[in-house]
Amino acid sequence: MKNSLENFCSHCLLSLGSHPTQRIVNGEEHAFCCYGCCLAFQVKHGSREEPEAAWLLVRLGIGGFLSMNIMLFSLLLYSGTFDVADSEMIPKFYWLLGILATPVLVILGGPFIKESWEGALQGRLNSATLISIGALSAYGYSLLMLFTGGENIYFDTATMILVLFTLGRYLEASGRAKAVRNVAPLLEAERQYATVIENGIERLRSIVEMKIGMNVRVRPGERISVDGIVLEGHSSTDESILTGENRPVSKSEGDLVLAGSINQNGSLLIECGALGSNTQWGFLCQSVREALSHPSSIQRLADHAASIFVPIVLSITVLTIIFWQSQIPLNQALLNGLAVLVVACPCALGLAAPLATALGMGQFLHRGCIIRGGEVQETLARIRRIAFDKTGTLTKGATSLIKIENDDASQEEVLQRAAGLEQHSEHSLAHGIVSAAKERKLNIKNPERVQAVAGSGVMGYVEGELTAVGRSEWLKKRGLEMPSSFVKKLRNYESSGQTVVCVGWSGKIHGILLLDDMLLPEVPIMVETLKKLDMRTMLLTGDLPAVASRIAKSAGVDEWKASVSPEEKCTFLEQWGGIEEPVIMVGDGLNDGPVLARAEVGIAVGAATDLARETADLVLPEKGLALLPWVISLSRAVHRTILTNLLWAFGYNLVAITLAVFGLLQPILAAGLMAGSSLLVVFNSLRLEQFPDNPADLAQVKSFISGKMITNFQNTLKFDEKM
Template sequence: MDARETAVRHHDTEPRAEAGHGDHGGGTGHGGHDKHEGHSPAMFRDRFWLSLLLTLPVVVYADMIQEWFGYTAPTFLGSNLIAPVLGTVIFLYGGWPFVVGAFREIRSRAPGMMLLIGMAITVAYVASLTASVGLFTVEVWWELSLLIVIMLLGHWMEMRAIGQARGALAALAELLPDEAERVNDDGSVHTVHIGDLAVGDVVLVRPGARVPADGEIVQGAADLDESMITGESNPVTRGEGDRVIAASVSIDSSLRVRVDAVGENTALAGIQRLVAEAQESKSRTQVLADRAAALLFYVAVSAAAITVAVWTLLGDADAAVVRSVTVLIIACPHALGLAIPLVTSISTSKSARNGILVKDRLAMERMRDVDAVLFDKTGTLTKGEHAVTGVAAADGDDEALLGLAAAVESESEHPLARAIVAAAAERGADVPSASSFRSMTGRGVRATVDGHEVAVGGPALLREWGLDVPDSVSDTVTGWRNRGAAILHVVKAGEIVGAIALEDQVRPESRQAIDALHRRGVTVAMITGDAQQVADAVARGLGIDEVYAEVLPEDKDSAVADLQRRGHTVAMVGDGVNDAPALARADVGIAIGAGTDVAIESAGIVLASDDPRAVVAVSTLSAASYRKMTQNLWWAAGYNLAAIPLAAGVLAWAGIVLPMAVGAVLMSLSTIIVALNAQLLRRVDLRSTAVSSG
C-alpha cells in the first residue's frame, strides 16, 4: 500500500468526509454530524436548488405573502393545489435527509439537531396537510417550504466548510508523485508506479521533481524545498549521506536516493495519521459543547411542550402549533455543534501545513496556559554538532594553523575532526597534504605534513607529552575553557603552535524563539547533561532564565516536576530517548520531529522541523483556536437563550412575534456566523509569529 492509498484509507476525501454530519447533540463525531451517512455537499446542494425552485410558486400563492405585498396571484383550475402538492414534494424530497437523520438519532438514543429539525418539519407538514383537507386550521406550507430550503442551504454550507478544512489530508496525499524513476542495477532508469517501490531501491529525482519515498542520498547534492512537511519556507541543502523526505522537491539538481521507507512507514504517512487522529480527538471544550448541545435538545422539547400547553390554554390552537414548531426550529443546536469541530479541523490542518503535528488536542488546548518552557539543550536549542568557534595561532597566522590541523584530521571520522575539516573548507584555508596518519586513542591523531610530525589532540595529549600552552595563546585558551568549549591543541615538531575551540552550534533561531517567549511572559529554562560552565555559557548567549546542568538522563523529569511544584504550567521540548519521561510528565510534551520515535510517542505535539520557533507558533495557534472556540460557544449558546423565549411568544402581548420562516433564517444565520468566525483562524500568521509577537 503506497502513501497515497494510505491517505485514502485513513482519511476519506471530501465526498465521504461529509458522511458524518448529523448529531449535534449526540456527542459523537464533529459535534454529532455523523448522522448524514452517505450524504455529500453535492447532495444537499442539488436538493437545495430544486427545493428552492419548487418553493417559489408556493410562496407566490401564499395568502399571507399576497396580503403583505398587496398583490393577487392569478388563479386557474387547480391553483389551490399548488401549495399542498409542491409542499409535499418539498417535504419528501428536500426534507427527507432530516427525517432519516431523526430516525437514526432515535435508534442510537442520541437525540440532537436532526431530531429537532425532523420533528419541526413533520409537525408543520402534518398540520398543513390536515388543514388542506379541512381537518385543521393551521396551514403553513410556505413556511415549511422555506424552512426546508434554508435548512438544506445551511447544511450545504456547513459541510462544504468542514470538507475544506479536512481537505488538508487529501492535499498531503496529493503531494506524492504517481510515478517514480527507479534506477536498475545496470544503471538504466525505468518508470514505475510509486506503489511498486521497495526498501533498497534507488530512484532518480530530477530537478523540479518530488522525492517519491523517504531515503538517503547516494549520489548528488541539491537544494530541497521541504516546506510542505516542515513549514520552513527556505530551501535546505542536502548531499550524499543526508536523508530526504517523501514529497520534498529537488529545486536545482538531480539526486539518486536509496529508499528506506515506503507506504505507511514514510514521514508523510505518519503526518497524515497524526492529523487524522488530532481531528478526531476531542478537547475539553468539545466535550462541553457536546453536552450543551445534548442538553439543548431537552430544553427545546420542554419549551415546545410548554408553548403548546400555554397557547392552548389561552385558546389559540393555531398559535400553539406555529409557536411550538418555531421553538423546535430555532433551538436546533446547529451552531453549537459546529462551533468546536470546525475550529478543530481548521487549526489542525493549518498546524500541519506549518510543520506542527498535533497528536493530542488536549495538549494543544493546554499550550495557551503554559508559563514555563523547558528546552533540552543538545539537538533542540543547539544542533548537536560541534563547529569551530575559535582559532588561536602562536605566530598569529590562524588560517595556516587551521589548514594544518585540517590536513592531520582529513582522514579521521571523529565529529570534531569533521568540524575542523569543514571549517577549513568554509574559510578557504590552504590544506597541505598529509601522510602516515595514525590515531592515538583517547588523545588525538598524528600525521606527517611537509616532513614534520604534526599532532592534534586534547589535554591528555599535552599531559602525556609534557607540553605547556604558550603564553601567546594561553589567555585565549583559558577564556574558551571557561565557557565550556572543547579545545584541541596543534603540536608541530614537539611544540604547541596553536589551539582550536569547538562548541556545539546554537541554532540561529533559538534566540528568536526565546525572545518571543519572554515577550509573552513565559519563563524559559534549559536542561542538559553537560557541565555547568557549558550550560551557563549557552544560557548567557540565549538569555535563558534557569539552567539545569549535569543532569542524568533518568533525572530529567525531576526538573519538570520541580517547575510544576513551583506553580508553573510546563511545556517540555526535547528530541532524545532520555527526554521521553520528561515529555510525558510535562503539561505539554513537544517533540522535535527529527528526534527518536520514543520521544515522539511520549509527546502530545510533534514539530516536523528542528526550528524551536515553532514552539511559539504552537502557543499562538493554541490561543487563537481557544479564542475562536469560546467566541463561537458564547454566540451559539447566547443566541439560543435569547431566541427560544421569543419563538415561544413571550412578547406576543407587545405585538412582537417571531415568524417560523424568520426563525429558520436566524438559526441558519447563527450557523453561518459561527462558520465564518472559525474561518478567520486561517488568517493567523504562524511563520512570523516568533519574530513579531509582542
C-alpha cells in the same frame, strides 16, 4: 473500492462520529459525518453521467423552484391581494400550495427524515430530528386544515424551513471542507496511486500495493508517494509540507526525493527506497489521523452538551405548546413550538471545537510542525513556563574543538582515544571530537566493551587499556588521577564557561579537550518574544554552571540549572512547575527523550530521532526553533476561537430559544437564524487561516486574537475549487 479512511468524513475529513451517513458515489462507498457533507460531496464529485448525481441536482432544482413559488403565492394571500369577490379562489390556492409542498417535503425533507428515523431506531436524537419534526408538523397541520376547511395554512413555513436548512448544511459543509484543506493531503494519502514501470509498461498501483525497489514515474504537479533516488530526469520539488520551507529544491539524477513533496516542473523516474510508515510523510499522515481521532477535553465537553441538547429542546417545545394553547389559538401555539424546534442549533455546539482544531492543525502542518492533537493545542494555550535543553536546541549542536591540553601523552593520542570512544555517539560533543580527529587524519580505532553513562561520559577498552572520556568528576570517581598541572587550567576553563572534556587511561587523566558550541542567532529574539507572551523561561543542561550561566545570559532566559542528568531534569521540571503550573520542555530528541515524555508538553526540534517521534507532543521542523512563539500564539488563538464559538453557540441557543418560547420568532425566521448560527461558527473558525505568519509580530498577533468575531466576511465566503 471501499473508502480506506474509515474514521473520517469523505468531504470535510473531520471525524465521522459513531453514526455516519453512507452513500455510493462514482461506484465507490463513502461515509459522511452529516447530510450537508453528503450533499456537497455529491454536487462536487458526482459524475454528470451518473444517474444518482444527476438526479440530485434535478431534485435540488425542483425543490428550490417549488419552494419559491409556494412563498410567492403565500405572500399574495398574506398581503390581501384577493378581495371579497375573489374569496372563492382562496381555497383553490390552498390546495395548490399543498400540491406544490408535497414533492418539496419528499425531495428536500426526505434525507432529513431518513436520518432522524435511523437515529431514532438507534436510540439517538440529532439536529435532523428537530428539522424533521418541525417540517412534518407544519406540513401535517396545514394538511389537516386543508381537509377540514381551515384557513391557517403553513405550507410555506414547512418548505422554507427545508430550503434554508438544506442551503445552510451545504454552505456549512463547504466551509468545513475549506477549513481542513491543509490536512486533506495527509488524510487522503491512503487513496493515492502511483505510476509504476513494470516490464517497460506504465501501470497505476495503489500505494499499499507498492514494494521497495519498484520504479515510479512522477509527472509535473503530482505528489511523490515514496522516498527514493532519482534514476532519470530533472525537476524541482516543493517540500514545504515536510520542512516548512517554501523554496523549491532542485532534483536530478542521484538525488534523494521525499514522499509527500510535489514534483513541480519535470518528469522524474524514481527508485522506491522507503514507503508508508517508514517515511516522514507516512509518520505525518499517521500523526494527523491520530490527532483528529482523539478529541480534546473541551471538545468532549461540547459533544456531551450537544448529545443532551435535542431531548431538552423537545421537552421545551412540548411545554411551550402546552403553555400557549390555553392562552392563544392552537395554531399560534403550534407555531411558537415550531419556532422553538427549528431555532435550536446543536450543530453549532458540535462544530465549535473540531473545526477550529483542524484549522490549527492545518496551520501547524503548513509550517512543517507535527502536532499530536487538539489536546496539545489546548495545553499549549494555557502553559506559562517553558524549559530548554542546551546542546542542539539553543546552541548549534556542531561543537568545535578549540584546544587540547596534554600531559605525558601526545595530543594525537589523546584525541585518537577520545574519538575512538565517541565515534558511534550522536551527541554534538562527540561529533566535534570525531570531526577534529578526521581533520587531522588520525587513525580512529574501534574500541571494545563501550559503555555510555548519560550525562557523564563514555568508557571502553582502546588497544586493551580501559579508557574514559567525560566530565572530570566522573573520571575521578572511576579512579583516574588528575595531574597537578591540570588542576588550575581545568578550573580556569570551567569558570570561563567553555565546555571541558577529560580523557584518561592507565589510572590517570592524560588530556583535556576544550570545546565550544555557539548559540543559535535566532535564540535571543525568540526568548524575548516568549517573554512578551508572558512565558517564564528556564535552561536545563548537564554542563557545568559556568557554561550554563554564559549561555543563559546570552540567550536571555530567566533561570538556569546546570549539572543535571536526564533523570534529574524530570524531577526538576516537576518541582519548578508543580501541579498548578505545568511546563513545556524543548529539546533536540537525542538524549532527552524521558524528559520530553514527562513534561506536560514535549517539543522536539530538528529532524527528530525515532525516540523524539515517540515521546514528543510537537516536532518542529529543522531550524524551526524561531517558530516557538508562533506555535504558542497560534495555540492560544485556536483556544480563543473555540471558546468564542462555544460562547456564541450557548448564547445564541439561550437567547433564540427564549425568544421562540415567548412567541417572538416566526418559524421561517427561526430557520434562517439556525442555519446562520452554524455558518457563523464556520466563518469565525476560518479566521484562523489569516493568522499572522511572522512569530515576532506580536502586535499583529494580539490584534488577531482580540479581533472581532467576523472579519473579511466576503473573503471567507469565497469557496474556491479546493474545497
